[in-house]
Amino acid sequence: MSEKTTNAHKAPKTLPFDFVPQEAETAVKNNPHAKATTEVDDVLDALSSQFGDAVLERSVYAGERTALVALKSVQDICQWLKNEQGFTYLADLGGADRFTEDDRYEVFYNLVSIEKGKRLRLMVRVDEESMTVPSVCSVFPAANWNEREAWDMFGLRFEGHPDLRRMFMPEDFEYHPLRKEFPLLGIPGSMPLPPQVPTGELTGDPYPAAHGSKTPKSYQEVESEDEA
Amino acid sequence: MSIIDNTNFAETLKFWPRHNEALYRRLESKHSWVEGSRNPDGSHLDPLENEMILNIGPQHPATHGVLRCVVKLDGETIEQCVLDIGYLHRGIEKIAENKTYQEFMPYTDRMDYLSPYSNNVAWCLAVEKLAGIEVPERAQWIRMMMSEIARISSHLIWMGVGLMDAGAVSMFLWTFQAREDIYSIFDEVAGARLTVSHSRIGGVASDLNEAGISLIKNFVADFPSVLEGWEKLLNRNRIWIDRNVGIGQLSAEDVVRMGMTGPNLRGSGVAHDIRRFEPYLKYNEVDFQIPIPTEGDALARYFVRLDEMKESIKIINQCLDKLPSVKGPVRTNDAKRSYPSKSEVFYSMEGLIHDFMYTDTGIAPPKGASAYHAIEAPKGELGFYLQSDGTGSPWRAKMNSPSFTNLQALETMMEGGMMGDMVVLIGTIDPVLGEADK
Numbered sequence: 001m002s003e004k005t006t007n008a009h010k011a012p013k014t015l016p017f018d019f020v021p022q023e024a025e026t027a028v029k030n031n032p033h034a035k036a037t038t039e040v041d042d043v044l045d046a047l048s049s050q051f052g053d054a055v056l057e058r059s060v061y062a063g064e065r066t067a068l069v070a071l072k073s074v075q076d077i078c079q080w081l082k083n084e085q086g087f088t089y090l091a092d093l094g095g096a097d098r099f100t101e102d103d104r105y106e107v108f109y110n111l112v113s114i115e116k117g118k119r120l121r122l123m124v125r126v127d128e129e130s131m132t133v134p135s136v137c138s139v140f141p142a143a144n145w146n147e148r149e150a151w152d153m154f155g156l157r158f159e160g161h162p163d164l165r166r167m168f169m170p171e172d173f174e175y176h177p178l179r180k181e182f183p184l185l186g187i188p189g190s191m192p193l194p195p196q197v198p199t200g201e202l203t204g205d206p207y208p209a210a211h212g213s214k215t216p217k218s219y220q221e222v223e224s225e226d227e228a
Numbered sequence: 229m230s231i232i233d234n235t236n237f238a239e240t241l242k243f244w245p246r247h248n249e250a251l252y253r254r255l256e257s258k259h260s261w262v263e264g265s266r267n268p269d270g271s272h273l274d275p276l277e278n279e280m281i282l283n284i285g286p287q288h289p290a291t292h293g294v295l296r297c298v299v300k301l302d303g304e305t306i307e308q309c310v311l312d313i314g315y316l317h318r319g320i321e322k323i324a325e326n327k328t329y330q331e332f333m334p335y336t337d338r339m340d341y342l343s344p345y346s347n348n349v350a351w352c353l354a355v356e357k358l359a360g361i362e363v364p365e366r367a368q369w370i371r372m373m374m375s376e377i378a379r380i381s382s383h384l385i386w387m388g389v390g391l392m393d394a395g396a397v398s399m400f401l402w403t404f405q406a407r408e409d410i411y412s413i414f415d416e417v418a419g420a421r422l423t424v425s426h427s428r429i430g431g432v433a434s435d436l437n438e439a440g441i442s443l444i445k446n447f448v449a450d451f452p453s454v455l456e457g458w459e460k461l462l463n464r465n466r467i468w469i470d471r472n473v474g475i476g477q478l479s480a481e482d483v484v485r486m487g488m489t490g491p492n493l494r495g496s497g498v499a500h501d502i503r504r505f506e507p508y509l510k511y512n513e514v515d516f517q518i519p520i521p522t523e524g525d526a527l528a529r530y531f532v533r534l535d536e537m538k539e540s541i542k543i544i545n546q547c548l549d550k551l552p553s554v555k556g557p558v559r560t561n562d563a564k565r566s567y568p569s570k571s572e573v574f575y576s577m578e579g580l581i582h583d584f585m586y587t588d589t590g591i592a593p594p595k596g597a598s599a600y601h602a603i604e605a606p607k608g609e610l611g612f613y614l615q616s617d618g619t620g621s622p623w624r625a626k627m628n629s630p631s632f633t634n635l636q637a638l639e640t641m642m643e644g645g646m647m648g649d650m651v652v653l654i655g656t657i658d659p660v661l662g663e664a665d666k
Contacts, residue, residue: 028594033357033601035506062357062599089500090487092600092628096615108613110600110628114484114500121600142487145636153321163254168314168665170247177319184326192243202242 034063037119041065043085044120051077066108066121071133074124078109078139087111087120090136093146095154099180104128105154109136109143126156135161153178232256251312255281255298258308279307286315290393290651293661295635297654301647309642311635316665324625328590329355330429330567332625337423339629340663342385345378345414346605348427353508354601354612355429359593361565365510366551367431367558372509373547374417374426375603376540377444380451381410382606383533387458390530390655394471399458406454409447416440429591430566431559441548448544455537462530472527476641476653479524486637489630490608491536492657495529497522502604514546526656533658565591589620600628607631607658631664 044067048055054077057068069077081087092110103125111120126133135158136143145167147158152166155176165171175182175190189204232252237245280301286294294315300308320339324332336347349371356363363371388403411421417440418426418433426433436444462468478488483496493500501518503511519535521528560566563582572579595618602611608630617623634657641653 028360028597031357031360032362033353033360033508033599035508037506061597062360064599066598089484091489091602091609092611092613092626094613094626094628096624096626108626110611110613112500112505114498114505117505119506140487141485142633142636145632165250165254166247166314168317170244170314171250172244172246178322182322184322 028061031062035119037117038064040118040120043081043087043118046085047077047081050080064119064121066123068123068125071124071126074109074122075134075136075139077122078111078136081111081120081122082139086113086115087118089114090140090142090146091119093136093143093150095150095156095178097154097178097180098125102127105131105156107133107150107156131155132157132159134159137161152176155179251298251310252281255300255308255310258310284650286312290654292389292654292659294665295654295659295661297642297650299642299647299650304647306642306645306647306650309639311639313632313635313661313664316661318666320666321625321627324622326621328587328620329359329622330586330590332622333427333429334423334425337425338662339627339666340382340605340607340610340631340660341422342660343375343378343382343606344422344424345374345418345426346382346603346610348425349375349509350601350603350605350610351612352427352429353603354599354614355591355593357601358597358599358614358616359429359565359591361430361560361591363431364557364560366435366554366556368509369547369551369554370432370436370558371427372511372514373444373544373551374414374424375509376543376547377410377413377447379540379606380537381407383537384410386533386655386658390652390658391462391468393651393655394468396468399461402454402458406451409443409450413440413443413447416443428559428567430562431557435558436551441551444544445548448541448548452538452541455534459534469527471649471652472530472656473525475526475649476645476656477523477525478637478641480522482640483524483637486640487633488608488637489633490604490606491529491532492634492637493608494518494520495532496524502602502609506602508601508603514543516543526652529656592616592618592620594618602628605630607660607663608634627666629663629666631659631661632666635659635664 044055044058044065047067051069051073054070054073055067056070059066059068089112090109091112094108096106096108098104098106105126105128107124107126109122111122112118124133133156135147137147137158138160144162147161148163148165148167150156151158151164152169153176158164166173169177172192173190175187192202192204195201195203232249237249241248282299282301283296284299285291285296291297296312296315298310298312299306320335323335327335333348333351336351337344339347384403384407388400391399414424415421417436418424478496480497483493483498497520499518499520502508504518516539518539519532521531559569563579563586567586568579568582573583593616595616598613598615600611600613602609609628610630611628613626613628614622615624638653638657642650645653
């Protein structure tokens with residue numbers, strides 16, 4: 001008791017961001033938008049008994065089932081779900097930056113079984129040290145562009161991907177913009193831009209005015225009297 | 229002898245030399261679909277069938293935006309094709325992470341700018357699922373009706389532009405005439421013609437007025453006969469059928485494998501529509517059919533979209549019948565979860581405070597929550613996957629956009645096809661690059 005009090009005294013007073021508002025309970029349990037398609041406990045049970053320790057964690061939110069699985073067995077799990085459980089359709093795949101020390105990135109797989117009318121989410125976590133994820137392109141060819149997008153946006157390398165180029169940004173760009181440390185305004189000089197006058201040079205800074213340099217003009221401005 | 233060996237990209241190209249080199253390398257390394265067009269010693273059979281690399285786009289009117297297709301031609305046959313997208317990339321997911329949930333809603337108008345209303349609804353439904361907000365009945369009916377009108381307007385553009393690509397310019401003008409009526413409806417209902425931003429988290433911004441309802445009634449009364457006239461022109465039109473039949477044929481296994489969605493998926497005989505798969509709003513209370521032909525070619529996709537417009541009219545009629553009996557508010561009556569009405573804001577202190585708080589912080593879903601909600605947008609499954617960190621803006625907002633998903637299959641569809649069919653194939657995919665490029 002006394003120890004706790006001293007700790008509380010020492011701890012800096014910060015805004016309690018883990019404050020859970022009252023509606024949290026409805027959001028989790030009686031969610032008005034929860035769908036019948038996401039009730040896939042039987043599939044997850046079968047998955048757990050088939051792969052054992054590879055299924056690390058199961059969570060439910062708003063009726064949606066998410067299975068956190070081991071990184072190395074994600075390909076086998078996808079293959080098994082496709083062949084044995086009828087999850088033949090990959091609706092979505094993407095990455096996320098958790099900005100934590102361990103297992104910083106995660107990749108989610110939104111799988112759909114059209115015949116059974118079920119939807120399931122798989123999740124894997126990737127450490128910053130390795131940054132490699134086994135590609136599921138061989139199982140779901142639909143993953144091709146989504147994995148390229150995740151590579152472009154987060155720098156996650158998908159091992160075994162047939163054509164891992166950037167999806168949106170040009171190859172000459174050296175950053176991965178959806179990482180949390182990438183600034184919203186962009187990095188000056190990271191992209192060559194057209195010259196601002198027809199005969200000019202390529203410019204590097206997308207926001208020259210924001211960084212103190214004057215935009216070159218093709219004509220001479222008349223000096224105002226105030227400036228003089 | 230390849231283009232890569234004798235091109236110095238760094239010298240020839242001022243912009244993005246590494247990007248272009250990677251693109252051409254990909255083209256070179258692709259397995260060719262077309263075989264037997266060369267002699268065993270590698271020389272060409274016919275001097276007219278010289279190989280040629282052609283860049284179509286990003287600034288080409290037939291590519292429906294800023295799509296760049298790098299194709300390797302053998303005579304008029306497309307041997308290999310590599311698509312390059314991203315010319316309209318605005319980093320919309322990064323923007324979403326830096327806005328409150330309500331603040332981001334107008335950005336969704338700019339994604340699929342041919343059906344902005346559906347995008348608004350998709351975003352609001354995703355946030356409502358994440359935060360567990362209930363939407364009043366009347367708002368749901370209004371949302372559903374307006375989304376169906378948006379579906380018609382999107383299919384009209386596809387039809388007009390698709391036919392213009394095939395050479396029928398008059399059709400383009402006629403579909404735009406009908407779209408003008410739809411724009412007037414949106415103008416009356418939402419106050420804007422294109423970027424409607426009418427949906428709010430927890431409901432819609434305003435109820436329908438009499439003028440709006442009569443505009444919609446006039447539209448649904450007139451439009452079926454207009455559509456019938458077009459059908460008379462097109463359904464047995466020799467030119468239109470010959471341009472479409474057997475073009476870009478995909479089997480049911482192929483479309484599922486490549487993850488296509490929307491009319492492109494259903495055109496190949498796969499019965500998958502989010503309105504039936506996981507009914508949202510009031511789609512389980514209305515009666516409508518989902519056309520599913522099995523041919524899988526461009527003509528089948530034409531009939532899917534044509535019939536979908538008729539079904540949308542059916543849904544709108546049912547909404548119009550239902551609306552007078554569904555009374556009540558059009559937004560959740562809880563100022564902590566949704567904007568208070570303007571009369572409250574103008575005439576009460578609490579209303580003003582809540583309005584300010586909602587604009588400043590907005591709804592804050594529970595920490596660690598994540599949810600995915602999809603709708604059947606005109607182009608297919610449009611879903612948002614949101615992760616919350618307990619603050620007023622999403623930690624991660626992943627957009628599952630149908631144009632992006634569908635474009636992926638375009639490379640396969642083009643390879644082995646004819647150069648002249650390329651514009652028809654792009655039209656049949658119906659991509660909107662604002663959405664595909666995020």
